Structure formats: C-alpha cells, structure tokens
Amino acid sequence: MLVVVCVKQVPDTTQVQIDPVTNTLIREGVPFIVNPYDTHAVEEGLRLKDRFGFRVVAISMGPPNAEATLRKALASGVDRAILLSDRSFGGADTLATSKVLAAAIERLALDEEVGVVICGKQTIDGDTAQVGPGIATRLDYAQLTLVDRVEELDPATRRIRVRRKLEGRHEQVEAPLPVLLTVVRELNRPRYPTVAMRLESADAQVETWDNKTLELDVNSIGLKGSPTWVSRIFSPQRSLGEMIGDGVRDPEGAAELLVEKMLEKDLLAL
Numbered sequence: 001m002l003v004v005v006c007v008k009q010v011p012d013t014t015q016v017q018i019d020p021v022t023n024t025l026i027r028e029g030v031p032f033i034v035n036p037y038d039t040h041a042v043e044e045g046l047r048l049k050d051r052f053g054f055r056v057v058a059i060s061m062g063p064p065n066a067e068a069t070l071r072k073a074l075a076s077g078v079d080r081a082i083l084l085s086d087r088s089f090g091g092a093d094t095l096a097t098s099k100v101l102a103a104a105i106e107r108l109a110l111d112e113e114v115g116v117v118i119c120g121k122q123t124i125d126g127d128t129a130q131v132g133p134g135i136a137t138r139l140d141y142a143q144l145t146l147v148d149r150v151e152e153l154d155p156a157t158r159r160i161r162v163r164r165k166l167e168g169r170h171e172q173v174e175a176p177l178p179v180l181l182t183v184v185r186e187l188n189r190p191r192y193p194t195v196a197m198r199l200e201s202a203d204a205q206v207e208t209w210d211n212k213t214l215e216l217d218v219n220s221i222g223l224k225g226s227p228t229w230v231s232r233i234f235s236p237q238r239s240l241g242e243m244i245g246d247g248v249r250d251p252e253g254a255a256e257l258l259v260e261k262m263l264e265k266d267l268l269a270l
Contacts (some may be wrong), residue, residue, distance in 0.1 A: 001155065003056045004105050005045040005078065006135070009069040012219060020126040034069050037120025040183050043190040044150065046077050052155060054115065055079045057108060061100050062091055062132040067206045073120045075193035075201035082108075086210040091223030094126070098134030100221055105139060115158070116153075119179040132182040142175035147188040169192050169211045 012031045044085065045056040058073035060066050061084040069082035082106055108114060113225045117139075119132035129145075136143035149163040151172065158177040163170050165184050193201070211218065219225060244261060245254030 001054050002108060002112050003048050003054045004052070004108060004117045005038070005041050005056060005058045005113055005117045006101055006117065006119045007042060007058055007060045008035045008063050008120075008123050008130070009033070009060065009066040010123055014217055015102055024270050026063055026131065032065070034072055035120055035121060035123045035125075037124075037183065037185065039120075039190045039257050040185055040220075041118040041181075042073050042076055042078065043188045044181075044183060045116075046191070048116065048150075048153065049079075050078070052153070052224060055112070055269040058102065059084060059104050061092075063086070063090075064208075067208075070206050071201045071204070072193075074204045074206070076191060077193075077197065078126045078248045080207070081122065082209055084209050087216045087262075088211050088222045088224075090217075091226060091229070092221060093226035093228045094128050094130040094134055095227060096221050096223075096225040098131050098138060098217065100214065101131065102138035103136065104209060107209075107214065109192070113178075114160075115155070115177045115179075116129065117141065117178070119180065119182045121184050132180060136180035139178070139180070141181075142179045144173055144179060144181075145182045147181045147183045150181075150187075158216045182185055184253045205270070232262070 009032050011032050017030070030139050042058065049056050052068050056078040057081045058070055058078045061156040062069070064083075064085055066085070067083055070083055072262040082104065084100055089100055093169055098193055105117060117135060119135070121129075121132075122129035133145065135141075144160075144164065146161045146164045146166065148165040151163055153160045156257050160172060160177060160179055161172060161174040162181065164170050165186060211221070213269060223229070235267070245257045247254040259268065
C-alpha cells in the first residue's frame with residue numbers, strides 16, 4: 001500500500017520583500033524552504049512506513065529547482081520522489097494545482113494501491129488550506145483535516161481513526177481508506193536525516209512528470225485553468241495611533257473625547 005505525501009517548495013517568508021513599483025514578490029536572492037507543515041506530513045508518512053511497511057512517495061508540483069525539496073524528503077526516508085513540472089502547470093491557483101496533484105495520485109494508483117494521502121494543513125505562502133481538500137474531492141477520498149494525532153490505522157478493516165485539533169477542543173473521527181489527511185504541527189516532530197541518508201539522497205533519482213505523462217487538458221491547468229489570480233500584492237500601510245485622554249485617572253473624560261473623535265470621523269450614528 002502506498003502513502004503519498006504532497007510537499008511544496010515555498011519562499012522563506014522571513015526574508016520576503018515586495019517590489020514597491022510592481023507590487024510583486026522579489027524572488028531574486030530569496031531562499032526557498034520546504035513548507036513547514038509538509039515536513040510533518042512527511043514524518044507521519046514515514047511513521048506509517050515504520051509501523052506497517054507501507055511505501056512512501058513524495059510528490060511536488062513546481063519548477064525544476066523544486067527538486068531540492070524532494071531530495072530532502074528522500075534524505076528523510078521516503079521511497080520515491082516525483083516532481084510535477086511543466087510550463088503548462090505554471091500560474092496555477094489552488095483549483096488547478098489540486099487537479100494536477102490528483103491526476104498524479106491517480107496515475108500512481110494504477111500500479112499500486114494508494115491508502116493514505118497526507119498534506120500539510122496549509123502553505124505559508126498562500127495560506128489557503130484548499131489544496132488538500134481539493135485533492136480529496138477530485139479523488140472522491142474521505143478527508144480528515146487538522147489532524148494532530150493518528151489514533152489507529154487498521155489495514156485489514158481499511159479504517160483509520162484520528163484526532164482533529166479544533167478551536168478549544170479536540171474531535172475523534174473515523175473514516176475508511178483511501179483517505180486524505182491534512183496535518184498540523186502538533187502531530188509529530190520530524191526526524192533529522194543521517195549523514196549517510198543525505199549523501200545517498202544526493203545521488204537518488206527524482207522522477208519528473210510533465211503534462212505528456214499526465215495528459216491533462218491544458219485549458220484546465222495552470223494559469224488557463226485558474227479562475228482566481230492575484231491582481232496585486234502590497235505591504236499593509238499602518239498609520240500611527242493616537243492616545244486620547246487619561247483612561248486611568250479620568251475614564252469619563254477619555255470616553256467623551258473618544259466619542260467626539262468618532263463623531264468627527266463620522267463613525268457614529270446619532
């Protein structure tokens with residue numbers, strides 16, 4: 001049985017800068033990293049491999065340099081890495097991205113049964129949390145989101161039970177295989193690759209699948225297949241705040257000043 005882990009190369013958001021003229025990201029000189037949530041997805045795939053002997057395949061959609069992201073997954077212990085790279089995939093929104101990833105998973109399933117697909121909860125560049133559920137919907141898989149613990153997986157009965165991290169509480173959910181999980185950081189602590197595994201991954205094969213492999217309609221993928229797009233990126237502009245009155249010694253006077261200011265700005269209706 002296969003465990004498929006989706007990973008993405010993202011810019012290090014601590015060093016992202018925006019061009020003030022074009023309002024676009026400045027990519028030159030910006031280092032790229034593995035999406036942090038995806039490192040926990042890889043680790044959980046490896047833990048399932050350790051427990052049940054499943055094979056783990058890491059897939060990523062991106063430009064040729066995204067191969068480095070997959071080599072890190074290989075160094076951690078995944079069995080196979082596939083880069084989905086084609087000019088026709090470029091400019092994809094979450095809808096078009098999920099279509100390419102789902103098509104790749106379908107192709108993998110032709111040769112070996114796919115039992116679990118694991119994605120990070122979201123990426124730190126887009127923050128939409130839509131790709132995982134989009135893949136599950138396209139493949140008609142059960143989807144369990146915000147997973148912070150895999151409680152039980154029974155290959156014989158083809159059932160999985162997980163714990164989901166919700167606001168202020170947890171929820172236990174059970175679903176049949178095949179299933180797609182989106183995971184949070186609390187799920188596990190990713191392992192560190194050994195020196196030997198790092199060296200081995202440097203020479204390992206990273207397969208590249210283009211659209212000749214997937215045979216998707218070019219009008220349904222990439223920029224052409226994306227109903228949404230980013231029209232402008234800009235840094236938030238914040239003006240300095242204003243201290244009004246003394247709310248400690250004279251709270252009533254401060255309240256009166258606040259009301260006057262709000263009336264001046266037409267923020268209150270009398």
